[in-house]
Amino acid sequence: GDSVTQMEGPVTLSEEAFLTINCTYTATGYPSLFWYVQYPGEGLQLLLKATKADDKGSNKGFEATYRKETTSFHLEKGSVQVSDSAVYFCALPNQGAQKLVFGQGTRLTINP
Amino acid sequence: NAGVTQTPKFQVLKTGQSMTLQCAQDMNHEYMSWYRQDPGMGLRLIHYSVGAGITDQGEVPNGYNVSRSTTEDFPLRLLSAAPSQTSVYFCASSYSGVLGGEQYFGPGTRLTVT
Numbered sequence: 001g002d003s004v005t006q007m008e009g010p011v012t013l014s015e016e017a018f019l020t021i022n023c024t025y026t027a028t029g030y031p032s033l034f035w036y037v038q039y040p041g042e043g044l045q046l047l048l049k050a051t052k053a054d055d056k057g058s059n060k061g062f063e064a065t066y067r068k069e070t071t072s073f074h075l076e077k078g079s080v081q082v083s084d085s086a087v088y089f090c091a092l093p094n095q096g097a098q099k100l101v102f103g104q105g106t107r108l109t110i111n112p
Numbered sequence: 113n114a115g116v117t118q119t120p121k122f123q124v125l126k127t128g129q130s131m132t133l134q135c136a137q138d139m140n141h142e143y144m145s146w147y148r149q150d151p152g153m154g155l156r157l158i159h160y161s162v163g164a165g166i167t168d169q170g171e172v173p174n175g176y177n178v179s180r181s182t183t184e185d186f187p188l189r190l191l192s193a194a195p196s197q198t199s200v201y202f203c204a205s206s207y208s209g210v211l212g213g214e215q216y217f218g219p220g221t222r223l224t225v226t
Contacts, residue, residue, distance in 0.1 A: 099171070102154035
């Protein structure tokens with residue numbers, strides 16, 4: 001079945017460091033891919049998405065490129081801020097089961 | 113717009129008690145769902161609804177009931193709480209299911225069963 005695997009956390013970085021959070025997936029066909037972010041004490045919110053191969057999603061300085069050759073959707077940001085501290089989830093839709101399939105989440109902490 | 117609202121934010125139950133977690137959205141979304149979030153496991157779908165009067169089971173439905181009498185509301189009922197149901201529960205909604213479109217999540221209900 002469909003699945004999403006994220007790099008294990010937690011990840012701790014200093015402000016202005018470069019960030020990569022790896023995400024690989026297994027799915028039938030070529031589904032849309034999402035990154036959701038969960039700030040402390042809040043629900044999840046969509047950070048960015050890509051709907052087809054080679055698409056790049058971007059938002060708030062974060063980027064991710066849909067790579068069907070490597071079945072990956074890695075999240076990157078060139079210079080992180082303290083306010084980026086959150087849990088990040090990679091996800092894809094499973095239409096048959098009417099659900100989002102989530103990775104286990106990666107907790108990111110940015111120190112000043 | 114308030115978006116997706118959930119009540120209560122926190123709840124402590126004893127084993128065997130029942131309760132209802134409330135979820136409401138004001139965006140006229142047809143699709144609504146309930147997920148539970150457990151450490152290291154991401155989010156797992158409990159139940160979902162594609163419109164008023166229509167509900168279906170997700171991947172972890174045991175011990176939970178839902179109903180959808182209006183477009184706006186999608187309550188989740190715990191019939192007889194068990195410690196294994198200690199979790200954070202999120203309600204989500206979208207205009208048309210899970211493909212392509214954004215899911216809007218509520219702030220969550222943190223439930224502890226003792």
